[in-house]
Amino acid sequence: MNYEPIIGLEIHVQTKTKSKMFCGCSTDYFGSDPNTHTCPTCLGLPGALPVPNRHAIDLCVKIALALNCGIRTESKFDRKNYFYPDLPKGYQITQYDKPFGENGFVEYDVNGETKKVRITRVHQEEDTGKSLHNGTETLLDYNKSGVPLVEIVTEPDFRSGEEVSAFARRLRQILRYLDASDADMEKGQMRIEPNISVRTPGKKGLPDYKVEVKNIASISVLDKVVNLEVARQTASITKGNTPIQETRGLVDMSGKTVSQRTKETEMDYRYFPEPDIPPITFEEGVIEEVRKSLPELPQEKKHRYISSLGMEPDIAETIVQDHSTARFFEEAIRDIKDTAIIAETSKWMVGEFAMLEKEHPDHKCTPAHLAELATLVHEKKITRTTAKEVLEICFSEGMPPGTVIKQKGLEKVSDESELEGLVDKVLEANPQAIEDVKQNPNAVMFLVGQVMKESKGQADAQVLKKLLEEKIG
Numbered sequence: 001m002n003y004e005p006i007i008g009l010e011i012h013v014q015t016k017t018k019s020k021m022f023c024g025c026s027t028d029y030f031g032s033d034p035n036t037h038t039c040p041t042c043l044g045l046p047g048a049l050p051v052p053n054r055h056a057i058d059l060c061v062k063i064a065l066a067l068n069c070g071i072r073t074e075s076k077f078d079r080k081n082y083f084y085p086d087l088p089k090g091y092q093i094t095q096y097d098k099p100f101g102e103n104g105f106v107e108y109d110v111n112g113e114t115k116k117v118r119i120t121r122v123h124q125e126e127d128t129g130k131s132l133h134n135g136t137e138t139l140l141d142y143n144k145s146g147v148p149l150v151e152i153v154t155e156p157d158f159r160s161g162e163e164v165s166a167f168a169r170r171l172r173q174i175l176r177y178l179d180a181s182d183a184d185m186e187k188g189q190m191r192i193e194p195n196i197s198v199r200t201p202g203k204k205g206l207p208d209y210k211v212e213v214k215n216i217a218s219i220s221v222l223d224k225v226v227n228l229e230v231a232r233q234t235a236s237i238t239k240g241n242t243p244i245q246e247t248r249g250l251v252d253m254s255g256k257t258v259s260q261r262t263k264e265t266e267m268d269y270r271y272f273p274e275p276d277i278p279p280i281t282f283e284e285g286v287i288e289e290v291r292k293s294l295p296e297l298p299q300e301k302k303h304r305y306i307s308s309l310g311m312e313p314d315i316a317e318t319i320v321q322d323h324s325t326a327r328f329f330e331e332a333i334r335d336i337k338d339t340a341i342i343a344e345t346s347k348w349m350v351g352e353f354a355m356l357e358k359e360h361p362d363h364k365c366t367p368a369h370l371a372e373l374a375t376l377v378h379e380k381k382i383t384r385t386t387a388k389e390v391l392e393i394c395f396s397e398g399m400p401p402g403t404v405i406k407q408k409g410l411e412k413v414s415d416e417s418e419l420e421g422l423v424d425k426v427l428e429a430n431p432q433a434i435e436d437v438k439q440n441p442n443a444v445m446f447l448v449g450q451v452m453k454e455s456k457g458q459a460d461a462q463v464l465k466k467l468l469e470e471k472i473g
């Protein structure tokens with residue numbers, strides 16, 4: 001029987017602020033010595049008063065709006081009470097019943113199909129410290145304590161690991177487009193917790209259990225975790241067991257998990273309003289202003305590229321993945337009207353340009369250079385082989401393609417009289433190849449390649465082919 005996976009996500013995102021959520025300590029703690037970014041507030045010392053970080057709240061609202069949430073005009077912070085060594089004050093300041101954002105949705109693409117996940121809520125809270133278990137002792141580092149954290153909760157709308165990871169990638173892009181977080185998962189800036197259960201075919205409603213997997217810091221691991229967990233639960237049900245409600249932790253990067261705790265009922269956190277922070281109010285006008293300030297997000301951008309620029313979906317997807325790539329591309333095509341040249345530019349952008357950029361991130365090629373190159377190729381002024389060479393020179397020297405071509409004499413050679421000498425030379429050197437062509441006309445491409453080499457990639461392949469065919473007869 002095929003059981004249907006039912007998956008929801010909780011995602012924690014550290015937002016990009018200079019100081020922590022409720023104190024002035026710097027958030028730039030990555031790689032610093034333990035406990036060097038702390039003060040009485042983020043150490044949870046008695047009597048220290050929290051002061052909310054305005055910029056962090058603005059970023060949370062921005063994220064909520066980008067995820068199509070409604071924003072409350074009145075909101076508040078609450079205390080979530082529990083004991084853990086990395087939470088010295090005995091409670092976390094979070095938002096319970098009045099989160100900043102609620103009832104949103106996000107669209108993302110899987111295998112050429114657009115899917116939609118509902119967003120339950122987006123709220124602001126603070127990060128905890130970090131426990132380092134070192135054999136027999138536990139060390140505590142409070143540098144991370146009090147760093148602004150936005151929690152995003154989705155409805156259980158996902159039906160596969162593929163959907164979950166496609167959404168996670170899109171969400172990470174959105175956070176970066178908004179400049180709300182670097183969402184660097186290796187640095188713990190985005191952590192994902194899937195809630196997974198499986199449903200018997202034909203059944204309606206949600207299963208009466210779910211398995212939560214804690215703190216996943218890689219999208220490829222997330223995909224593996226979901227697939228392994230769905231398989232584990234399916235096997236358990238097939239054997240006649242009922243999976244239990246539990247929390248599991250990651251064992252290693254293969255996606256294997258182990259049970260950490262089983263909870264029959266929801267832990268009682270005895271939430272109550274944070275008495276040291278007054279309620280937060282937003283005016284409608286302010287919310288509208290933030291909404292208007294949102295950039296075009298990757299999903300809309302991709303669909304615009306496809307519908308109004310006629311771009312291939314895979315190329316559009318590759319360009320929108322990175323905000324700076326999309327900006328570079330849009331700058332390049334700003335003054336181009338011809339969609340064929342736009343298409344040529346997009347292909348160079350995701351092909352040679354992307355490859356070279358990986359090797360030389362500090363290159364000198366400008367959007368105008370790329371546009372000029374694509375135009376020259378489109379107008380058949382240079383061959384593709386030459387264009388690659390020109391692009392490399394643009395990268396290292398920052399010279400416009402036109403100038404490179406003139407200086408190096410790289411124009412495409414279509415003139416038959418100029419090419420004839422090279423053709424004769426190659427024919428003379430390859431008598432066997434001539435016989436091959438007589439047997440199989442397609443073998444002429446070998447000779448085309450040989451003459452092309454002689455011309456250093458500058459010959460017009462069409463003209464070459466015609467000349468060779470005429471000469472061989």
Ligand SMILES: [Zn+2]
Pocket residue numbers: 020023024025037038039040041042043146
């Ligand atoms: Zn502090």
